[in-house]
Amino acid sequence: MTADxxxxxxASAASSAISKTSNEMWGGRFAERPDAVMEAINASIDVDxxxxxxxxxxxxxxxxxxxxxxVISAADAEALVSGLEQVITEIRSGAFPFSRAxxxxxxNVEARLKEIVGEPAGRLHTARSRNDQVAVDFxxxxxxxxxxxxxxxxxxxxxxxxQAEAGADLVMPGFTHLQSAQPVTWGHHxxxxxxxIARDRGRFRDARARLNESPLGAAALAGTSFxxxxxxxxSALGFDRPTAxxxxxxxxxxxxxxxxxxxxxCAMHLSRLxxxxxxxxxxxxxxxxxxxxxxxxSSIMPQKRNPDAAELVRAKxxxxxxxxxGLSTVMKGLALTYSKDMQEDKEQTFLAADALDLAIGAxxxxxxxxxxxxEVLSKAAGAGYATATDLADWLVRRLGLPFxxxxxxxxxxxxxxxxxxxxxxxxxxxxxxxxxxxxEAEVYEVLGVENSVRSRVSYGGTAPDQVRAQIARWKGLxx
Numbered sequence: 008m009t010a011d012x013x014x015x016x017x018a019s020a021a022s023s024a025i026s027k028t029s030n031e032m033w034g035g036r037f038a039e040r041p042d043a044v045m046e047a048i049n050a051s052i053d054v055d056x057x058x059x060x061x062x063x064x065x066x067x068x069x070x071x072x073x074x075x076x077x078v079i080s081a082a083d084a085e086a087l088v089s090g091l092e093q094v095i096t097e098i099r100s101g102a103f104p105f106s107r108a109x110x111x112x113x114x115n116v117e118a119r120l121k122e123i124v125g126e127p128a129g130r131l132h133t134a135r136s137r138n139d140q141v142a143v144d145f146x147x148x149x150x151x152x153x154x155x156x157x158x159x160x161x162x163x164x165x166x167x168x169x170q171a172e173a174g175a176d177l178v179m180p181g182f183t184h185l186q187s188a189q190p191v192t193w194g195h196h197x198x199x200x201x202x203x204i205a206r207d208r209g210r211f212r213d214a215r216a217r218l219n220e221s222p223l224g225a226a227a228l229a230g231t232s233f234x235x236x237x238x239x240x241x242s243a244l245g246f247d248r249p250t251a252x253x254x255x256x257x258x259x260x261x262x263x264x265x266x267x268x269x270x271x272x273c274a275m276h277l278s279r280l281x282x283x284x285x286x287x288x289x290x291x292x293x294x295x296x297x298x299x300x301x302x303x304x305s306s307i308m309p310q311k312r313n314p315d316a317a318e319l320v321r322a323k324x325x326x327x328x329x330x331x332x333g334l335s336t337v338m339k340g341l342a343l344t345y346s347k348d349m350q351e352d353k354e355q356t357f358l359a360a361d362a363l364d365l366a367i368g369a370x371x372x373x374x375x376x377x378x379x380x381x382e383v384l385s386k387a388a389g390a391g392y393a394t395a396t397d398l399a400d401w402l403v404r405r406l407g408l409p410f411x412x413x414x415x416x417x418x419x420x421x422x423x424x425x426x427x428x429x430x431x432x433x434x435x436x437x438x439x440x441x442x443x444x445x446x447e448a449e450v451y452e453v454l455g456v457e458n459s460v461r462s463r464v465s466y467g468g469t470a471p472d473q474v475r476a477q478i479a480r481w482k483g484l485x486x
Contacts (some may be wrong), residue, residue, distance in 0.1 A: 050107040061147035068243040083127040089122040133235035138257040142222040166374040171197035179384040187391030190456040195469040210269035218262035221246035225256035228344040267331035274327040281317040298376035323362040330359035451484040
């Protein structure tokens, strides 16, 4: 039920009751109910009801601590915990009557708790404020989301590993400036994303470690005179310790900003892959084929297979990055401590998390299903004089030329081949010796793309053996 759900006498009576409850929540300072516009701008329940699990968990820990410290009776604590468990059961079932007149998840839960247990409900808010309550709820939610994201990204890494293992020997062009540069292997390319995602997971884990302090008990901003045990509630909620400064406790949203910053970089990585998939699946490239599950058709052009999943992953980056910029803008002008501006923190964070969840899920599906076109990739690997660097390296190794001299010789040979419209490997030995007389027939051994990738044996290089070594390392890390 909401305050404006009906004009019937029954609804009006219910609305009056909610208004009375709302005023009681604020205390005796207010004699009149808020204006309808004020209710609309002030209410956050449509957004923060997503924190119901965290709100109830925090309240149960708080109630138990109050009883352990002798602030409330054990009987009251038992009634509160039992009532809170009924509340969360109702919320999970969809039967809970959320009310916008009660503003937020905290007051909605407390009002329903009062209906269930009566007078003891009024004791639950002892030694805390909605300021520290929302701070702990939001931290718990972000922490849970980080854990979910980390598991999803680990699954995505495993999907890339499967692609890398299947294509450890499959040659393809490596690009700089989206121009063919040097041959690499499909496996090597896939492993690049394993490394990117590893950094993403590291950033999320770093953010989690910093946020894992409990603000509960900081109260409105100055702490409380009640003999509470903040270490007990921190431990009960899985935090490492309580926060050390009550002012900072209620005004800090760095944990949300760090989550959004890590999410923005992660979304950018997914977008880079999405861009490659869009290019690779085009008729001009034909490097990969996406399954029908992650493609769509055209309403007018029956031949089309559009990589819409990849395009939407690419687009979601804007929403995630926008949330980071939006929350940064909200926080930049706030003097200590809490201001109502902070109510805008959760919606942006929730929407960004949803967007990232979708992007990871779609990317996981595409990576698992995409099929590389070995013939096209192999042919493209040798295009654009991709083995020119191998020729220059051979001139340095075999003939002892300074690299800059070898670079010049190779460039001259590339130009000669280009004029004739042939590949480097198609130049005759005589044509090569006309540029550098000491070139021998064995030079042709380095001009094939297969030989090129096999020669890149430096640690982290594209040689298939190096790729397999990295695959084995990551399999062990992800086991």
